[in-house]
Amino acid sequence: MMRMSDPSIQDSPSAPLNSGLASSLPPPAAATGGRSPRFTLFIVFLVVVIDLLGFGIVLPLLPIYGDLYVGHLIDSNSHWVGAIVGSLLAIFSLMQFIFAPIWGRVSDRVGRRPILLLGLAGSVIFYALFGFGSDLPAAEWAGLALTLLFIARAGAGVAGATIATAQAVIADCTPPERRKHGMALIGMAFGIGFTFGPLVAVASLRFFPLHKGVVGYFAAGLSLIALILGMVLLPETRRFSEAPPLTRKWFDWNAVRFALSNPAVGPVVWVFFLTTLGFTMFEVTLALLFKDAMKIGIEDNGYLFAYIGFVLALAQGVLYRRLAKRVSEPTFMAVGIVLMGLGMASLAGVSWAAIQPLEYRLEYRTLFTLLLVSLTVAVTGFALLTPSAQALVSRRSDPEKQGEILGVNQSASAMARIVGPLISLPLYFVNHLLPYLLGGVLMLLMLALIPRIRRGKDAFTPTAARME
Template sequence: MSSAPADKIETTSRGSLAVVFLTVFIDLLGFGIVLPLLPIYAAQFGVDEHGIELGLLMASFSAMQFLFAPLWGLLSDRIGRRPVIMIGLSGSVIFYAIFGIATEWQCIWLLFVARIGAGIAGATISTAQAYIADTTSLENRSKGMALIGMAFGLGFTFGPLLGFLAAPSGEGDPGPWPGYVAAILSAGALILAWFKLPESMPRDSAVRSSNTHRGLSLGSLRTALGTKSIRGLLIAFFVCVFSFANFETTLGMMIHGSRLPGSPFHFSFRAVCLTFAFIGATLAIVQGGIVRRLAGRVSEGTLAATGGIAQIIGFLLIAAAVNTGSTGVLFLALAIIVGGFAFVTPSLNSLLSRRSDPEKQGEILGLAQSVNSMARIVGSGLGIPLLMISMTLPAYVAAGLMAVGVVLVIAAARGGSDFETETPSEAAETETI
């Protein structure tokens, strides 16, 4: 193959990566505006004292991602990545607007509608990951996945800051504008994708996929789970994300402290937004400035295991911060937890894409997103009730689970090879499982 076409492909890939980065970033701005305030909104609407209804509300978003991520991934393998990303952005516009209406009316069931719809629309993140896989080489795959993580981090940095600015006052009801601003930003991402986002799959590849994939069959799931290295990675994914979801979904309520008698923290909702902005900035700095530099030099398994160990330390520091009432220890713990998470997710995504059939990457990454979402369903559903029992209990549970996750990550990383380098005997063994 001559160098000229390769250079052209590399240039095209860089431009495509820039556009998909901006698209994900703008869409995540909207998500970042809403997430920190969601538990506070729901608490103001009057939910049960055990936190079960609030846990279900937080879990509903992830439940829809669990159901729809593999469907979006499979559909993107058939019709292309661009149309699926466009559908997801359109849904975000609609359901964030409904979120604003729900908060204005203080209607809990409409808030459920908004979160369920946003979960369906947000499940297309696996398609964005498949887009990255389409436009990067195996050597640069982990760097590309870290780019998505950096977009998440920046979205979580500036999203809460915009939520801070969209709220009319520092106390009381945050009002409907965070939801409306999120809808406006998603509309901006939709416009950007419409004019600037090219299709990443060759036309013949899309046609070939459309002829071979007719649905999310049990056979396709068995094929993915029957590959030992992919199965191990998916289990590791579940445990790591489950432990993080305990922290993520309880943080807003924990630092706001309004429904937790004896809480040492009493942040205003604006302070909650600034805290999440700090989390997003940490995530962006670590993934954009450290993980991307280490990717390709250090193995994905080593990066993921290192991140998991850091999270264990951070979760234990969260419990110490609650026991001592120290805001300084709290923010140190947040930096360590989020920094560790920044190492884990892009590394596991990169390993998954490297070990997947290129023709089925959308499907496999969609399955991974469903596993991610299932972990968040369980983590969200249990995290808030655990918080109601004891403010330190979610942190201790998360630390214990992450210890298991580190072991699973190491085992999965050592137990497989890239799809292209799989030997015939390994392929035959996979088919017989």
């Protein structure tokens, strides 16, 4: 039975944060530089979509590129191949882990707009570097190419860490009871980026088969478009009159301690971390699973990643937003955990079935259908869970520290994306089904945290959150 009385859906006198925030919200135009909040949300959505198109273009090809260049440097059968390719994926998230709370805190001090524009400018530079490195011939320049790919991914991680600042813009423009609707826009932007990004990658490789770098250059061009759009149309949403700027520190450990120890925020951050860890464990190995077990080429690989993005966009843009008025965030999170666990466990089953001897193996059409069903269930669960966690973290945080606390939450997600590839890729090279089996078990174990999240919904008070 879905709960109808959770304060995340309806304001109530027992939720002091909600009523306090709602009463302190300025008129819509005051929050968005004279533009309506809907217009501002649309511009942020558009900027994030275009930037994440670049991310979606590159992601499906990273394991393949890494495998190609690493194979020229060491024995392709070595377990070090998995570790190096995993590091290529993890370094992006390492930079996000470091810089997400920093950019969030700086945006609380100087405003959201300059940080978002700075991140887009960095994406232009480092995606272009990724394109240059991808064009180097593997036989002669494998070492240099791999080095440039590492530098490009690290720089793109620093630039992409501003996603928490985009979430802060959503928080600036939405009242508490509408926060989860706004956060779903970020997830929908991710989904659109993952839908069309891989399709652009496939088209680029089809028309320019000898120039893999065109993918990076195209991603850089998309980020440049987003940068220009942001410079022209994006207003400042930080309300300095309502919440004074923070002291001049790049990083404040008090924010991390608050986010992890507060009974209202801490369990949500832990669930967000563990969810992202489980999702990453299957996400970063999918391209290899498609290639090794399902014998799917690079082009069809791109189509499958586009399908994942389509499901994510549909689930968050349509399903989640339609149910948000009737379903509380903790309920969304519980359902999302169950779906992710079931989807990843079934992916383990598909992986096991695909490597059976030919006489015992299922028909390819049946295997492929099971693969699509497993992906749909897992991605739908992720789509229901992430905006709910982000909305709860935002609603239970001090208004003047939105960027910083959301940055800590995003940093936890980034840490999961660091650990995930380092665990899942070596496990994958031991046995294809291990990352999915472990991820499914990890998801289901998280259900134990849901009661704590429900109990902590009213634990936050602005006074208790004062960290300075």
